[in-house]
Amino acid sequence: MISHDTIVALATPSGAGAIAVIRISGKEALTLAASVFQSVSGKDLTKQRTHTLHLGHIVDGDKVLDQVLVSLFKGTNSYTGENTVEISCHGSTFIQQQIIQLLLRKGARMANAGEFTLRSFLNGKMDLSQAEAVADLIASDNEASHQIAMQQMRGGFSNEIAKLREELLNFASLIELELDFAEEDVEFADRTQFYELLNRIEFVLKRLIDSFAVGNVIKNGIPVAIVGEPNVGKSTLLNSLLNEERAIVSDIAGTTRDTIEDELVINGIGFRFIDTAGIRDTADYVESIGIKKTFEKMEQAQVVVYLVDSSSITGNLKAVQVEIEKIKNQFPLKPLLVIGNKADKISEADKAVIETEIPGILLISAKENRGVETLKEQLLSFVNTGALRNNETIVTNTRHYDSLLKALEEIQKVQWGLQSNLSSDLMAIDIRQALFYFGEITGQVTNDELLGNIFANFCIGK
Template sequence: MRMDDTICALSTPQGMGAIAMIRISGSDTFPILEKTFKAFSPRHNPSEAKPYSLVFGKMVDGQTIVDEVMVGIFKGPHSYTGEDVAEISCHGSVYIQEQIIRLLLKNGCRMADPGEYTMRAFTAGKMDLSQAEAVADLIESESKAAHQVAMQQMRGGFSDEIKGLRTELINFASLIELELDFGEEDVEFADRTQLSELLLRIKSVISRLLESFDTGNVIKNGVPVAIVGAPNAGKSTLLNALLNEEKAIVTDVAGTTRDAIEDEISLGGVKFRFIDTAGIRETEDLVESIGIKKTFEKIEQSRIVMYLFNAQSLQDNVELIRNEIAQLQEKTKGKTLLVLANKMDLIEDATLLEKLGDVENLIPISALQKRGLKELETRLTSEINLGALNSNQTIVTNARHFSALQQSLEDILRVEQGMENNISGDFLAMDIREALKHLGSIIGEVETDRDILGNIFGKFCIGK
């Protein structure tokens, strides 16, 4: 990225809408803008306007008026990027958007690269690297929980924890380095007991952050839930009922669903990804058998498995259903298995369920009449532990952060081992420096590789 250029890009979604916003950032923002923008009041030229003000005027190409616009004025260093920034709000015609961007490019701007605005904010010290990555998470958040985690990280909650750990480690590293300068005099500046206590505290914090990644991954990517069972048990009807739309084809013909059908909804502020799978049965149909194979693959990939059976079949096939439940319990160890007795609206005697005996997580429902779905939704949301989120604890959602925390924990364990073995201060200092490097890589407080930055910000959309 060429950081000295003045850049522009459409910052609202592409396509036609009521309004669109085009952002300019760089040292030549106002000189370039004044070649193409004419304020209706001469006193309101962009370079002379007050910061954080709106200026009304028109975008012109020579004598041709392109559009009447509002321009937001932000003067560096008090702006998102730390540079002079202008945000042009125009009418949402695709033609108008293209004409305004063409004008800006003709007068000295270049098109921004993906994530370049946020990268400039990072390099200007407006945010650290983890906060910059949280911007992307905030844009992509599709549930209340994902939004809450991204906002907490963007405000610096995660950064503050990492910075606190690094500060304490740096202090001890400095004392150990000082000891090396007086090696011949056998002095000890770094209290080893205090260092041991610090290492225990750091281990505890890092371990908690690492453990939070499982919850964070679920919040960010959604909870995969596989709906499995025999053909015609009502799996597609259940999916349609949960989504409140006709997503899957429902017929009386067994084997209608031959491929996995997926869709997402938000329950209790968490995104759930429901997967309607092919009915499990013996079949000679090649296509259906491929679908059944995929069913077992989806079971492996899921966090929650919902086994659906037709409650009417309890009259004649109790042992078959018991065996299917037992087989699934074996296949889903480490996952949550919910057993759903469907079509309860067709059962006159509810005590029929007692034939199954003591089955864990048994929920009677009627997918067709949407009975029992509230209980099912409550059961699903209870499987996701949002205690850390509700208490505003830091939750790790980024795989890069998780990897860096793992590496830093390994470094801390080496320091501990070294102290137990009474190794010299120079080796302790090396391991502490490695821990500092890995913690620093999370927030960008190390010499960060330009390729790594390019990879991180390249995942952003253009205009952010």
């Protein structure tokens, strides 16, 4: 897995731009860069200090390819923990390719996906959970996911795990020591302190495991299905939420034949709104396919918004109540928001009746953008943002979640063994297994297949 050859890749997004950055890393990175760089002041690049910038030209023999700015990062002072050079050139795709091809001819090879961060992990610059947070940071598209990724990249999560692992390891050492003196029948590990430690570890693990429910929706966005009969204003509501004409709106019932999805960030939390086809009995084959998809999207959504036409509720109250109960019974674990649209067309007296007969209904006018902000506030109320506000550790990675569950299972086995006066040798097995799962998270226990799977999801150049 550890490779000492020199790698090169474009570190900025592909395509034309004002500036592009080409990154080189490896034992020969400085020598290789110096072989194609001519400083405007005649400096020898290999003799310059780390963390310095140098203006000059990239040359291929007598041919000048571009005027560039070269950044030097030597040895362990770099991102990868080895000699690294970054060439800031003009953003022409032609110039980018010319420089990269020149470096390849000089002996570098193209970096694999995530190889710079992989080298950083292998060289001890960061642990595995921090390395994975780099990918999450790059992919973050809202304030909340950015905040979580930054906290994990700075070691918030791994520090918490490392502390628990160290304390457990200390007691594991004492338990193992007892095995060496089994014939003496002595106890080196204080059972009372050990039991307190196990309880504390169990508490922390359960908190981290519970945080995954919040972390997962923050990372991937919260899917919200907007459902209702045709022509109640589902597409108008979607357009109002997004503040753009995303969906086609008309007075013809059944205009939306397929689901339309778009994302909106509300107070740093990502929501993925799904405008579905209207639910009704229809002989139209194409429309019936759209209605089938509506129920599929409701199944996948975490929140269901049921939209009704306020102007038709009073004359059809019983049917609306039956439909609301039907959705609640079909999706009992999903939050349901009942929205009465077109509230601008009804009287204050009708509003009072509707709000009395359908508790919790929110009356809005999507067309006039009235009540939409209140709807956003209600959607936010379904997300536990307390952990974010308190800067608590939140788990967003499925691999971490799985390892935490397995570690908790082993800890609970040790707790049972301690209560049952199980022999030290049997408890030691469960302790070692718990330590193994802790180590899996931070990368103290790993293998080439795991690393390959993780870093394959990175972009080239990172």
